[in-house]
Amino acid sequence: MTDAIVALGDWTAFSGRALLWTLRRRPGPGTFLPICYQIGVNSVMVVAVTGAFIGMVLAVQAYGSYHVMGLDTWLGSVTNMSVVRELGPVLAATMLAGRVGSAMAAELGTMRVTEQIDALAVLGVDPVHHLVVPRFLACVLLIPLLTIVANCMGMIGSAMICLHVYHIDPHHYWEHGRDYIGLWDLFAGLVKPVVFGGFIALISCHRGFNSRAGSEGVGQAATEAFVLSFISILALDFFLSLAINGLHDRIFS
Numbered sequence: 001m002t003d004a005i006v007a008l009g010d011w012t013a014f015s016g017r018a019l020l021w022t023l024r025r026r027p028g029p030g031t032f033l034p035i036c037y038q039i040g041v042n043s044v045m046v047v048a049v050t051g052a053f054i055g056m057v058l059a060v061q062a063y064g065s066y067h068v069m070g071l072d073t074w075l076g077s078v079t080n081m082s083v084v085r086e087l088g089p090v091l092a093a094t095m096l097a098g099r100v101g102s103a104m105a106a107e108l109g110t111m112r113v114t115e116q117i118d119a120l121a122v123l124g125v126d127p128v129h130h131l132v133v134p135r136f137l138a139c140v141l142l143i144p145l146l147t148i149v150a151n152c153m154g155m156i157g158s159a160m161i162c163l164h165v166y167h168i169d170p171h172h173y174w175e176h177g178r179d180y181i182g183l184w185d186l187f188a189g190l191v192k193p194v195v196f197g198g199f200i201a202l203i204s205c206h207r208g209f210n211s212r213a214g215s216e217g218v219g220q221a222a223t224e225a226f227v228l229s230f231i232s233i234l235a236l237d238f239f240l241s242l243a244i245n246g247l248h249d250r251i252f253s
Contacts, residue, residue: 014209015202018132027134028125035134039100040142044149050095051150054087055079055157063166072168075158076177083154084181084189090237092150093196096143097229101204104135105225108208109218117209127209136201143197144190151189188244195236200229 058079066075108131111117117127155177162168204225211221 010210011203011206014128014206017128018136018202018205021126021129021133022136025129025133027137028130031130031134032137035138036142038103039096039135039138040146043096043099043142043146046095046099047092047146047150048153050091051083051088051153052157054091054150055083055154055159056161058082058087058154059158059161059166063162067166072162072166073172074176075162075168076173076175077180079158079162080155080177080181081185083158084151085185086237086241088151088154089147089189089192089196090233092147093143093193093200093233094230096139096146096197097200097204097233098226100139101200101225101229102222104201104204105208105211106218106222108205109211109221112209112211113213113218132201132205132209135205136198139197139201140194141197143200144193147190147193184248191244192237192240195240196233199232199236203228203232 059075062075062078063072066072066078108117111131117131120127120130159173162173163170207221207225207228211217
């Protein structure tokens with residue numbers, strides 16, 4: 001228990017330092033765009049495929065219950081809303097925690113083991129500003145955009161199953177799907193990825209900076225980064241859902 005509290009305090013101090021550098025100074029030249037390419041462009045295909053199968057599986061699972069009640073055309077509302085508000089942000093963030101977070105932890109862990117991070121400090125360059133701030137900004141800015149890709153592919157995948165496999169009437173399918181997704185749903189579906197992205201970056205970078213020596217230590221840092229990021233995503237999703245629903249009730253009640 002004591003070790004967990006100490007680790008949480010160390011991560012909090014590390015995150016506060018990274019956030020202060022983010023507010024004080026922009027990333028160094030040549031550090032931001034390559035990371036954006038690695039996180040954003042290289043993840044588009046993975047996120048698109050994940051989103052498409054999310055929508056298809058959701059349509060298959062929901063069809064049995066809705067078909068029995070004669071509500072086939074309402075599948076558009078339940079699948080699209082589920083993808084936009086919940087499944088798209090959570091599963092896209094989970095996929096990126098495995099792909100992006102583990103890679104960041106392994107890269108920074110290797111730099112720690114080979115003393116490259118110490119070399120930056122000796123040269124007068126703050127390692128947190130040079131290494132963490134670009135990754136933090138890239139995750140916060142690009143993971144919401146990747147979530148939009150996952151949402152769109154999820155709706156397309158759901159529509160393919162519902163319209164071409166189960167032969168549901170297209171007009172009513174899209175009409176119900178449109179009527180039950182509003183601006184608030186889009187807002188809720190984009191707030192979560194911003195928070196998820198920030199936590200994935202901070203957790204992964206912290207694990208990389210504190211990697212133990214040797215290849216085993218680097219592998220352990222990458223594993224810890226994914227596990228802690230995944231747990232954080234689930235916990236944050238719960239509390240953010242409570243906060244967003246409470247805010248919705250206050251505004252529209």
